[in-house]
Every structure is written in C-alpha cells, then in structure tokens.
Amino acid sequence: MSAKSQIVGAGINSYLNLRRSKYALHTVGRLLRGGKRRIAFYYRADDPYSHLLAQVMPRLATIYQLDVDVIPVAEASLAAHPAPDMLAQHAMRDAALLAESYGLSFAPRSELPPEDRIRRAHAVLLRDRPSAEQLEVAQRVGEVVWRDDGSALASLVDRYGAVSGELVRPLLERNYERLQRAGHYQSGMVHYGGEWYWGLDRLPYLERRLQQEGLDGDTKLAAGRAPSLTVMLGATNGTPRLQVFFSFRSPYSYLSLPQLRDMRDRGLIDLELRPVLPMVMRGLPVPRTKRLYIVRDAKREADRLGIPFGRISDPLGKGIEYCFAVFYHCAVPKGLELEFALSALRGSWSEARDIASIPDLLFLAERVGIGEAEVREALSDDGWKEKAKANRETLTDLGLWGVPSVHIGSYSTWGQDRVPLIRAALAGS
Secondary structure: OOHHHHHHHHHHHHHHOOHHHHHHHHHHHHHHOOOOOEEEEEEOOOOHHHHHHHHHHHHHHHHHOOEEEEEEOOOOOOOOOOOHHHHHHHHHHHHHHHHHHHOOOOOOOOOOOOHHHHHHHHHHHOOOOOHHHHHHHHHHHHHHHHOOOHHHHHHHHHHHOOOOHHHHHHHHHHHHHHHHHHOOOOOOEEEEOOEEEEHHHHHHHHHHHHHHOOOOOOOOOOOOOOHHHHHHHOOOOOOOEEEEEEOOOOHHHHHHHHHHHHHHHOOOOEEEEEEOOOOHHHOOOOOHHHHHHHHHHHHHHHHHHOOOOOOOOOOOOHHHHHHHHHHHHHHHHHOOHHHHHHHHHHHHHHOOOOOOOHHHHHHHHHOOOOOHHHHHHHOOOOOHHHHHHHHHHHHHHOOOOOOOEEEEOOEEEEOHHHHHHHHHHHHOO
C-alpha cells in the first residue's frame, strides 16, 4: 500500500471511530444545560427535500418533545454541487415520488419556483418566532411556494410578517456559513448532537438515537409503494433490465451493488454494470466536508445493511485505471463484471487493499477467477477509456451526474437510497 493511501485510510478510520465519543460529549453537554434537546433544521425554500422534511418535523418534535430551530440557508456552492441544474431537476422528480410513497404533499413541477417567490418565502422564515410556530410556517410557506401560488404567499407575508428584502441574501449566507462551521454543506439536513441526518431517508437514524436516549415514541414514518414507480419500471413485459452507473471509488456504489445482486438473483432484474470515472478524475473537486460526511453516512448505512465497511484505502488515481482495465479486458468477457466490481470495492472499503498496488490488485482479481497473466495483459490495454467516456455521456443524457445512478424502464435516479423502493415495486410488496 502506498504511503498516501495509508495516511488517508488511517485518517478516515480514525474519523469513523469518533462517533461514540461525540455522542458522549453531546450527552454531557445536554445534561449540563438542563437536559433540553434542540435540533437544527437547515432549510431552503427551493429545496424539495427541505419541504418534505418540513412536513414530518412537527410530528417528530411533538412526539419526542424537541425544540427545532428552522435555519434558512443559501444554496450550496458549485464545489459541493457541481451540477446544480441537473440536481434541481432530479430533486423535483424524486420528491414527487417520495411524497407519493410517504403520503406527503409535493406538487409535481418541471421548473423551480421563480426567484422572487423564493426570496419572499425566505424573508418570512428569517423572521424570529417560537420553534413550534416556525415549523408550522415552514410547512405552509413550502406548500404555496411549490404550488407557485403568489397570492397565497402574499397572504402568508401579511399574516406572519417578514424581514426586509435587502436583508434576505446576507442572512441566508450567514446561516450557510453557520451550516459549514457545524460540518455540512447542503440544506435539507437535520443536526443533532454532532450527527447529521439528511431528508426523510435518514430520519429513522435520528428516531433510533432518541429512543436509545430513553425517549418513548414512534413517528411510524415508513415508505409505502408508489404506483407511478411500478409503471415507470416497465415490469409488465418480462424481466426489466437495470443499468447501474457506478464508480470504483464510491462507497455508495459499494453499498448498492450487493442489493442489486440480490434483486438479480431473485429474478427481479437483469443487471448491466457501467463504470464511470470518479468525479475528481472528471475534473469535479469534492470538498473535504462533503467527503467526510459521505464516509460517515456510508458507514452508518453499511452497518444497517450488514455490509463490512471501515478499513479503507482510498482508491483514487492509478488504481481506478487498473480496475477499468481489468473490468473491460477480463471481467466482461468472462461474465464476471459484478463479481470483480464487488471484489475491488470490498477491497478498498473494508479490507484496506490498495488497488494501485499490483499484488493487491492481483489478489482482488484472482479471488473471483481472473488470473495473474490476464490481469497483467489487461494493464497494457487502454481500450477502457472509450467505454468509460461512453458511460459518462449516457449518464449525462439521462440527466444525471453522480454515482451510483440507475436506469430501468423509463425511470432514472441517483443514489442507493432508491434501491429499496425499486425492489418493493418489482416484488409487488
């Protein structure tokens, strides 16, 4: 293993082990303050995930007797979200599906609400109010913003009041700096006791933590079937084909592939793997705060899924090129695409194998049936570059940019969080 990989891996592993200590410090601090539980909810009026979260936060606050600070923030930087237009389009499609699945409200849209409506919505929410009232206001404001109802928004301004227009942008940027100081980079986030919970998808972790702290309650928040998704998947004409765009550097790709393998083995899908280069190797830098959150969140998800995770060797650079070469030169002809991808990802994310090291690469290939001679021959074949380019172009044509992304039927989505919804729709449960 290279010295750089050792240093990065050791740093990440130490970071992952800090969680229990942070929880203990939070508990001590809360007790010293009198036991009051406060949660920060970083909200943005043109973020669909913030609106969905705003609809369930009052229930959570009531059941667990929480004070929730609604903190309106500015949009993330391009470094944090390098494809903001595609993200916005995806988020609106995704929010409509989640609203259907959870029984929430989200008006389907093809465009973001007008900027002046967003500014007025933030002006209302930037005015100080008691916690419970502010949660109610956030939900009401979100409803009229996403319905693009200007007259209803004006009524809310009259009813609840607002800060002056020239203060909106400075206050949003100040709050975004507060978000960054706390350790994150995007809206739709809940922060409690040193831990981050994104949107509806991560609220179960927060509930479990509150229950572990001795609080009784259950919001009964659970995703149900979304009939529109079943139609989009095209499962009525035989076994649908699912394309997964993944990266050999992505921890979420590592988490998604075992779930997709299970769906394939159950006969729910035919599976096609299409690797793409990591964002950094495509000229898209990933801020440190984002990298750290991703690895912490991936660890949390891996533990839930029973997937080994935590002994890490960052596979950036030459190792990624080696994986592409072996994937296309060896794994594809032998029908071992999934097996090799899982072996390589497991090596990087749970075994501290350095895939830029030839001995480690040989081990990862040989354990799935690819011999040393084949691997060494593959490393002199750069035909993978055109295939990687084609995969990236197809991903872009689907309106997506990150990994893992999947395309099945007429449905395309980003992130391993939607795999359970797809599985439930295909399985009819």
